Amino acid sequence: MSLNRDQINSIAHLARLSLTDAEVPVYQDSLSKIVDLVGQLDAAQTAGIEPMAHPLPGLAQRLRPDTVTEKDQHELFQRNAPQVEAALYLVPKVIE
Amino acid sequence: MSTSNNGWETVIGLEIHAQLSTNSKIFSGSATAYGAAPNSQANLVDLAYPGVLPVLNGEAVRMAVKFGLAIGAEIAPRSVFARKNYFYPDLPKGYQISQYELPIVAKGRMEIVLDDGSRKTIGITRAHLEEDAGKSLHEGLPRQSGIDLNRAGTPLIEIVSEPDMRSAKEAVAYLKKIHTLVRYLEICDGNMQEGSFRCDANVSVRKFGAEKFGTRAEIKNINSFRFVEKAINYEVERQIDVIEGGGKVVQETRLYDPDKGETRSMRSKEEANDYRYFPDPDLLPVEIDPAYIGEIKATLPELPDEKAARFVLAYDLSQYDATVLTSSKELGAYYDDVVKALAGEKLPSKEQAKLAANWVAGSLAAALNEHNLEITGSRIDAKRLAGLLGRIVDNTISGKIAKDVFEAMWAEDKSCDEIIEARGLRQITDTGAIEKAIDEVMAKNPGQLADYRSGKDKLFGFFVGQVMKATGGKANPAQLNELLKKKLAG
Amino acid sequence: MHTFTLAELAKKLRAKEFSVTELTRALLARVEASQPRLNAFITVTAESALAQAKAADRALADGKAGPLTGLPLAHKDIFCTSGVKTSCGSKMLDNFVSPYDATVVEKLNAAGMVTLGKTNMDEFAMGSSNETSWYGPVKNPWNPKLVPGGSSGGSAAAVAARVAPIATATDTGGSIRQPASLCGVTGIKPTYGRVSRFGMIAFASSLDQGGLISITAEDAAMVLGAMAGFDTRDSTSVDTPVPNYVAELDKPLTGLKIGLIKEFFDTGLDADVEKCIREALGVYEKLGATLVEVKLPALPLSVPTYYVVAPAECSSNLARFDGVRYGYRCQDPKDLMDLYKRSRGEGFGAEVKRRIMTGTYVLSAGYYDAYYLKAQRVRQLINQDFKRAFGEVDVLMGPTAPDVAFEIGAKSSDPIQMYLNDIYTIGANLAGVPAMSIPCGFVRDLPVGLQICGPHFAEAKLFNVAHAFQKETDWHRRLPADFAKEVLS
Numbered sequence A: 001m002s003l004n005r006d007q008i009n010s011i012a013h014l015a016r017l018s019l020t021d022a023e024v025p026v027y028q029d030s031l032s033k034i035v036d037l038v039g040q041l042d043a044a045q046t047a048g049i050e051p052m053a054h055p056l057p058g059l060a061q062r063l064r065p066d067t068v069t070e071k072d073q074h075e076l077f078q079r080n081a082p083q084v085e086a087a088l089y090l091v092p093k094v095i096e
Numbered sequence B: 001m002s003t004s005n006n007g008w009e010t011v012i013g014l015e016i017h018a019q020l021s022t023n024s025k026i027f028s029g030s031a032t033a034y035g036a037a038p039n040s041q042a043n044l045v046d047l048a049y050p051g052v053l054p055v056l057n058g059e060a061v062r063m064a065v066k067f068g069l070a071i072g073a074e075i076a077p078r079s080v081f082a083r084k085n086y087f088y089p090d091l092p093k094g095y096q097i098s099q100y101e102l103p104i105v106a107k108g109r110m111e112i113v114l115d116d117g118s119r120k121t122i123g124i125t126r127a128h129l130e131e132d133a134g135k136s137l138h139e140g141l142p143r144q145s146g147i148d149l150n151r152a153g154t155p156l157i158e159i160v161s162e163p164d165m166r167s168a169k170e171a172v173a174y175l176k177k178i179h180t181l182v183r184y185l186e187i188c189d190g191n192m193q194e195g196s197f198r199c200d201a202n203v204s205v206r207k208f209g210a211e212k213f214g215t216r217a218e219i220k221n222i223n224s225f226r227f228v229e230k231a232i233n234y235e236v237e238r239q240i241d242v243i244e245g246g247g248k249v250v251q252e253t254r255l256y257d258p259d260k261g262e263t264r265s266m267r268s269k270e271e272a273n274d275y276r277y278f279p280d281p282d283l284l285p286v287e288i289d290p291a292y293i294g295e296i297k298a299t300l301p302e303l304p305d306e307k308a309a310r311f312v313l314a315y316d317l318s319q320y321d322a323t324v325l326t327s328s329k330e331l332g333a334y335y336d337d338v339v340k341a342l343a344g345e346k347l348p349s350k351e352q353a354k355l356a357a358n359w360v361a362g363s364l365a366a367a368l369n370e371h372n373l374e375i376t377g378s379r380i381d382a383k384r385l386a387g388l389l390g391r392i393v394d395n396t397i398s399g400k401i402a403k404d405v406f407e408a409m410w411a412e413d414k415s416c417d418e419i420i421e422a423r424g425l426r427q428i429t430d431t432g433a434i435e436k437a438i439d440e441v442m443a444k445n446p447g448q449l450a451d452y453r454s455g456k457d458k459l460f461g462f463f464v465g466q467v468m469k470a471t472g473g474k475a476n477p478a479q480l481n482e483l484l485k486k487k488l489a490g
Numbered sequence C: 001m002h003t004f005t006l007a008e009l010a011k012k013l014r015a016k017e018f019s020v021t022e023l024t025r026a027l028l029a030r031v032e033a034s035q036p037r038l039n040a041f042i043t044v045t046a047e048s049a050l051a052q053a054k055a056a057d058r059a060l061a062d063g064k065a066g067p068l069t070g071l072p073l074a075h076k077d078i079f080c081t082s083g084v085k086t087s088c089g090s091k092m093l094d095n096f097v098s099p100y101d102a103t104v105v106e107k108l109n110a111a112g113m114v115t116l117g118k119t120n121m122d123e124f125a126m127g128s129s130n131e132t133s134w135y136g137p138v139k140n141p142w143n144p145k146l147v148p149g150g151s152s153g154g155s156a157a158a159v160a161a162r163v164a165p166i167a168t169a170t171d172t173g174g175s176i177r178q179p180a181s182l183c184g185v186t187g188i189k190p191t192y193g194r195v196s197r198f199g200m201i202a203f204a205s206s207l208d209q210g211g212l213i214s215i216t217a218e219d220a221a222m223v224l225g226a227m228a229g230f231d232t233r234d235s236t237s238v239d240t241p242v243p244n245y246v247a248e249l250d251k252p253l254t255g256l257k258i259g260l261i262k263e264f265f266d267t268g269l270d271a272d273v274e275k276c277i278r279e280a281l282g283v284y285e286k287l288g289a290t291l292v293e294v295k296l297p298a299l300p301l302s303v304p305t306y307y308v309v310a311p312a313e314c315s316s317n318l319a320r321f322d323g324v325r326y327g328y329r330c331q332d333p334k335d336l337m338d339l340y341k342r343s344r345g346e347g348f349g350a351e352v353k354r355r356i357m358t359g360t361y362v363l364s365a366g367y368y369d370a371y372y373l374k375a376q377r378v379r380q381l382i383n384q385d386f387k388r389a390f391g392e393v394d395v396l397m398g399p400t401a402p403d404v405a406f407e408i409g410a411k412s413s414d415p416i417q418m419y420l421n422d423i424y425t426i427g428a429n430l431a432g433v434p435a436m437s438i439p440c441g442f443v444r445d446l447p448v449g450l451q452i453c454g455p456h457f458a459e460a461k462l463f464n465v466a467h468a469f470q471k472e473t474d475w476h477r478r479l480p481a482d483f484a485k486e487v488l489s
C-alpha cells in the first residue's frame, strides 16, 4: 500500500511536525514500506484473542494515598523553559 | 414538558465536569488548592517532564465509586485509563489521561422534578475519571498567552448524560440535582465560579415526531446555572433559524459568550478532532472488588432524594418545602436538628414541622443570604432557633415579636429567653395591666368610644390596635379581646 | 586497571591496590582519549565523578562501604541525572538539564557508584546502529568503520573499549542485547517491571526496560541487585523482592533444559554466525544441559507487531516535546501552530519523526482496529508462545542478531532493513520476559552474541546460565587491540 502526499501531510499536521518539501517524498516512501511491513499482521488468526496492552497480565493499578508530597519548585523547573514571565510559560497567543 | 417552538423539539445531553475534592492531584502529589501563585502547584509530573510517570490517587477512585453508587450505576470491576491525544498549551503531555472504552461508572440515572410537579428520569451513560488541564491566560500580554499549570492534573469526573432532556429548564434541573448530589457526597465543592463544577451541553433540534436526532453542537464553557439556560435557548433558536433559513446545522464545538449572550464556533479546537485514544501503557487496569464497593456503600450519607422523601413522610412537608430544605446536606441536617430540638422525643406535629420549615427557609435563609453565609456559618444554630420557635408555640411571644427576637439573636449570642426578658417582650397576661391600658385608650378616644357605643361595631378593631400599640404588641391577644369587649360595653 | 571486571575492581579497591580516585582518574582519561575514536559519550561528568570517588575512598577507609562503593559506571543519556544535561541523543533536549534523578540513578548513587558520564545513544532510543544520535554516530571499538549497534551503542562501545567497566542501558526492542552482541560484551534486559522506568525517558512505555551492559554476567548480577526493585513512582513496577543474584551464579547446570527457537534458525541468519552459536550450544551440552528444539510460531510476526505498538506509544510519549516548558524551541514562531510544528520538526531527527508519524497513522481514526488492536492481539499470541515454551524448557537460546556489525551508513537509507536487525530481540520485549546477550565467539574478526531468554523474573537463572558459560570460555575477556593499552594515545 502506498501513502500519498496528502496523507503524509495530514499525518504530519496531526503530529505537529513541519516537513520540508524534500522530506515529504522520503516519508511517503518509507511510511508506505512500513505500512506494508505491518500489513503482515493481517494474515494472523486472532479471532477470540484478548488484546495484550501490558506485558505482565493480571497486575492491577496500585493506588496512591491522597497526600500532598510536593512543594513549590517552579523556579528550578522553569530554568529549562524557553520563555517565562511572571512564572507563566509564554506561548504565541492562544486563540479559542 | 417539551418546549414547542413551531413544532421543533429540543434534545439536550449534558457533560458535566466535577473537580474531585482531593488534597493532591490525580496522578501526582501536588496540591490542588485554588488560587495559588502561577505554577507553584505544578510538579514534574504535572509539567510532563521527560521520564516522569503517573501514579493514581486512591481517593479519586473512591470518590468516583461513591458517585456511581449514588446514581444507582454499575461500578466497573475493571476500568482502563486511556490517552486522549491532542496538542494544546494547557495540556503539557500532549494527551489527557482519561477513560474511554472502559469507564469506572456506567449506566446510572437521576430523577428530576418538572415545573408541573411530574418526575422524569434522566439516564447517565457513564462517569469517568480524568485529569483537568491547566489554564491559558491572555490578559496583559499583547501577542502571547501565559500558561499556568496549577490546575493540570486536578482530578475530575466527567458525568455524561443520555440525550434525555427536552428543554433548557430540564437541563438546569438535572444540572442542579447533580450539583446537589456531588456536594452531599462531599466529592466536589461545586464552586462554579472557580470552575470546580462546569458543564458542556450537546444541543440539537428536530421536528416533533422525528425519530432521528438532529445534528448537535457542543457548547463549552458554561459556568453558571443561569448561563446554561441562556446558552441552550440561544443555541436552540440559532439552530432553528439555520434550518428554517434553508441551511444545515454543522457538528461543531461552540463557545458560550456570557457577555454577548451568544454562542460562537470554536474552529481552533475543531480542526484536529482525531484524538487517537489508546490505553495508557503507564497505568494498569483499575480493579474494584465487591468488598471495596461494600465498604464505600456503608459510608454513603442519606442522599437528597431520600432525605426529601423522609421529610414529606415524617414531617408532612410539601414536596416543594422538602426539596428546598434538602438542597444541601447541611441545610437538611440543620432543619432536622431544629425539628428534633423543638419536638423532643415525640414526632413533631404538622404545625411544628411547618413552622420550622417556614423559619429555616424564610427568615434564616434571608439572613444567611444577606450576610453571604452558608448554613454552616449561621449565627443562630439549630438549638437556638428551636428555642425561639418553642416560645411561639407556648405563646410566650407572638410570631411577629419573634421576628424581632430573631434579629436580636442574630446580632448577639444570647438565648431567645434572655432577649425576651431583657427587652420585656414577654406577652402581657396580667389582667390588671391589660385593663389599665384599655382604660387609658378609652380615655384618650372619647369620640370613637361614643361612636362604638352607638352601634359602630367595626371600631372594635381600632381599639384592639390602640391597646396593642400601647402595650408594645405584647398583650395576649385572646385576653385582650375578652377584656376589651367587657369594658367597651360599659 | 582498565581490563578488570567490576567484581575484580571491587576486590582490588578493598585490598587497597589502588584508590577509587586513582581508578576514576584513569578511566576519565580513557574516556577523553577514546572520544575522537568512539564518540561513546555525550557528557563526561569528571568533576562530580571525582567528588563521588573521594567520598567512596572515605567510605572505604571508614569501613562504611557497601559492595558497590567506588565502582565506576556510565549512564545511558536516557536516564535523567539531576543537574546534568540529559539529552536522550536529541537536539530536542540538547539544552535540557534534568532537575531530578531517575530512580536507577538515585539507587546507584546511593550504592556509592561513581558516574563517569552519560553515554551516546540513538535519538530517543530509536535505532539499531547509533546513527540517529544528534551527537553523531558511535563507532564500534572493534572497527571504527562499523556501527556498535543501538540504541545503547554508547554504553556497549564504552564497555567494549574498557573505558567504563559497566554502563546502564535500555531495551525497547533489543537496544541492550543487539549492541552488546555487536560489541562483544554482556547485556541484560530484565523482566518488564523489574527496573523502575521513573526518570528513564520513555520511548514505548509497554516495552521499555532498563538494564545493563557489562564485561561479565557476574558484574551485571552485582549491579542489577542494587538497580532493580519496586518503585512507588512507577505504576508498572512490580512489587516482588529482588533476589540475591550473585548468590545463585555458581549453581551447576546439570539437568538444564535449553530450548532452541526454531524460527530463529530458519531464515535470515548468517551461516557463520549460526555455526558460532551452535558451537556455544555445544559448550552447554558439555556442562550437562540438554538441547531441544521449540517452536514459537507467532514469533516471526514480532517485527510487524513491534512497528505498530512501539511507534503508537512513542507518538504519544513524545507529544510532550512541544517547545513550551523545556527543550528546543524554534526561532520566532509566527503563531502557536508554527511553534509546535517547527519546534518539533526541527528538534527531532528523521527516524524519530518517521516513528511518530507511523504511530500517529496507526492510531488515527479508522486505522486503530486494523493496526493497533490487531497488533495487541498478535502480541498476545507471541506472549502465549513464550509461555508455552517455558512450560517445556528452562531457558531459550538463539542468536542475538542475524549478523555481526555492519558498516556505518549501510542500512541507514532503508528503515526496513534496519528494523530487521532486531528480529530476534523484539519478542522478549513484547512478552516482557528477561533476556541476555553474551559474547560467544567471533566471525570475520567481529564478536557474535548468544541470546539467552527466560521466563518472567528469571534473571537469577539467566545470570547463572551465562556465568557458567563465561567460566568455560574467554570470549568476554577479549578486547579490541586499539584499546588494549592502559593509557590510550
Ligand SMILES: [Mg+2]
Pocket: B015, B158
Ligand atoms: Mg467530553
Ligand SMILES: [Zn+2]
Pocket: B017, B130, B158
Ligand atoms: Zn472531559
